[in-house]
Amino acid sequence: MPGLVVLNFCDSAPLARRMLPHIPATVGWTGLIDDAQAETFAAQFYRHLGAARALHTAMDDTTITVTARYPQLHKPVAFGARHTLIFPTTG
Numbered sequence: 103m104p105g106l107v108v109l110n111f112c113d114s115a116p117l118a119r120r121m122l123p124h125i126p127a128t129v130g131w132t133g134l135i136d137d138a139q140a141e142t143f144a145a146q147f148y149r150h151l152g153a154a155r156a157l158h159t160a161m162d163d164t165t166i167t168v169t170a171r172y173p174q175l176h177k178p179v180a181f182g183a184r185h186t187l188i189f190p191t192t193g
Contacts, residue, residue, distance in 0.1 A: 106157070106182075108147070110140045115179050127157050127182030139172045147178075157182060 109118050109130045118130030129147070146167050150160035161180040169177060 106151075108144070110144055111135070118179070119181050122181050125182075127180065129161070129178055129180050131176055131178050133176035135175055136172075139168060139175050142171060143168050143178060 104125060106127045106129070107118070107121055107125045109115075109128065112131060112134045114130035115132045116130070118128035121128045135143075143164060146164040147160055150163050151157075155163070157180055161178065165177055
């Protein structure tokens with residue numbers, strides 16, 4: 103089972119929330135987004151996760167970047183354990 107599902111498309115937050123019983127962490131959007139916003143979000147979000155940041159820390163940092171660049175568009179939302187590490191460090 104995957105630890106995270108990112109639904110990087112318009113109005114996906116309700117579906118992301120409904121996936122929670124089956125997926126530990128999900129991300130969706132509250133409204134319309136455009137391709138450039140989706141690409142910016144994905145690049146920043148995965149970079150933060152790859153740096154071993156917890157899910158909501160990665161979301162907070164990414165949302166700041168995306169909102170600064172696209173202030174008129176909707177924001178992503180994360181569901182699941184607040185301190186979930188998607189890519190935990192080893193060692």
